[in-house]
Amino acid sequence: MKKPHYLLAAVLLTAAVLAGSVAGCAPGGGDASNETITFTDPGWDTATFMAYFEAFIIEHGYGYNVEIESTTNVVGLKCIELGEIDVHPEVAPMSLQEPLDALVETGRGVVIGPCYGPQVQGWYVPTFMIEGDASRGIEPMTPDLESVFDMPEYWQLFRDPADPEKGVFYSCIPGWQCQETNAHKMIAYGLDEYYNIVTPGSDIALATSMIAAIEKGEPWFGYYWEPTWVLAQVDVTRLEEPPYDEDLWNPENHYACAYPDEYPVIVGAASLQERAPDVWEFLERVDVPVEVLNTMLLYLQESGNQSSEITDWFLTRYEDVWTEWVSDEVADNVRAAM
Incomplete structure (x- = not known):
C-alpha cells in the first residue's frame, strides 16, 4: 500500500x-x-x-x-x-x-x-406475520415461521405481481456485496425455486418497500441490517439461519450460513x-x-x-x-x- x-x-x-x-x-x-x-x-x-x-x-x-x-x-x-x-x-x-x-x-x-455491536445483517419479515397485531386487527399469518427453511411453505403470501408463480424477496441495492451474497443464499436454502429477487435501486427504496408494507399490514420478506433508523421505526423479526461458518462463507458453498456478526x-x-x-x-x-x-x-x-x-x-x-x-x-x- x-x-x-x-x-x-x-x-x-x-x-x-x-x-x-x-x-x-x-x-x-x-x-x-x-x-x-x-x-x-x-x-x-x-x-x-x-x-x-x-x-x-x-x-x-x-x-x-x-x-x-x-x-x-x-x-x-x-x-x-x-x-x-x-x-x-x-x-x-x-x-x-x-x-x-x-x-x-x-x-x-x-x-x-x-x-x-454486533452489526447484524439478515433476512427479515414483519413481526405481525408471526405474532399478529391485535391493535390493528391483524391475525398471525405465519405462526410457525422461524427459519429461512420454512419460507418455501409461505411463498404465496409474498406473491410477485409480475410472476404469480413465485414470491418476492427484496435484496440489497446494486453494487453492494450483499446483492451477490443474497443471490447465492437463495440457492443454498433452495428458495430460488420459490422466490424472485427484487433489487431496489437505493437504500431508501429498500427501506420504503419495507415500511410501506408494514404500514399496510401486508407481508414483506427481504434483507436488512442493524444499526439503522428503519428498524427503530418498524417491528421485524430476523429469520434463523445456520450459524456463521467460515468454511461455508464463499461462493462455492453459496454462503450457506448466517452473515457474520461484526463488532x-x-x-x-x-x-x-x-x-x-x-x-x-x-x-x-x-x-x-x-x-x-x-x-x-x-x-x-x-x-x-x-x-x-x-x-x-x-x-x-x-x-x-x-x-x-x-x-x-x-x-x-x-x-x-x-
Whole structure:
C-alpha cells in the first residue's frame, strides 16, 4: 500500500475544536490542561456521533483539550500512524482489515476495544406475520415461521405481481456485496425455486418497500441490517439461519450460513495510553447498545439534525448508558456542562 504522506495536510480538514483549556488535572490522569486529544471524524452518522459524544465527555468530564478532524476512513488510520490523530471512533475490521493490520504492526496504533455491536445483517419479515397485531386487527399469518427453511411453505403470501408463480424477496441495492451474497443464499436454502429477487435501486427504496408494507399490514420478506433508523421505526423479526461458518462463507458453498456478526472497534494511538490513561480506560468501557444507535439514527432522520449536533440528546436520554463508563466525579462534570 502506498504511503502518500505529503497528501495528509491537504486531506485533513478541521471539523471542530471543542472549547479550550480546562485548568487542573484530569481525574485519575496527568495534567489534562497540557494535553490535546485529537479524534478523526470519518463522516458517517454513527462514527460522527461517537466522535462528538466521546470528545464531549473527555473534554468536560476529564478536562482535556479536544479536537476533531475530518478525514476519510483509511486516512484516519494513517494519521494515527503518523502521530496526527489519537482516536478513530469506529473501524469495521472486516472492511478495513489490511490497513488496520498494517497500523497495528507498526506499534503506533492499538485496537482499544469494541464501540458497539454486533452489526447484524439478515433476512427479515414483519413481526405481525408471526405474532399478529391485535391493535390493528391483524391475525398471525405465519405462526410457525422461524427459519429461512420454512419460507418455501409461505411463498404465496409474498406473491410477485409480475410472476404469480413465485414470491418476492427484496435484496440489497446494486453494487453492494450483499446483492451477490443474497443471490447465492437463495440457492443454498433452495428458495430460488420459490422466490424472485427484487433489487431496489437505493437504500431508501429498500427501506420504503419495507415500511410501506408494514404500514399496510401486508407481508414483506427481504434483507436488512442493524444499526439503522428503519428498524427503530418498524417491528421485524430476523429469520434463523445456520450459524456463521467460515468454511461455508464463499461462493462455492453459496454462503450457506448466517452473515457474520461484526463488532466495530475504537482504534487509538499507542502513545495515548501513557499520555491519558484515564481517557484510555474510558474508551475501553464505551459500548453503545445497537438499539440505542437505531433510535439515534431515527432521531436524526426525523429531526433533521446532524450527527455532530445530538450529543446533549444522547447524554440526557441515555444517562443510564454512558454513566456506566465513567466515575461519579466525571459524570458530575459532564452533567454540569450539558
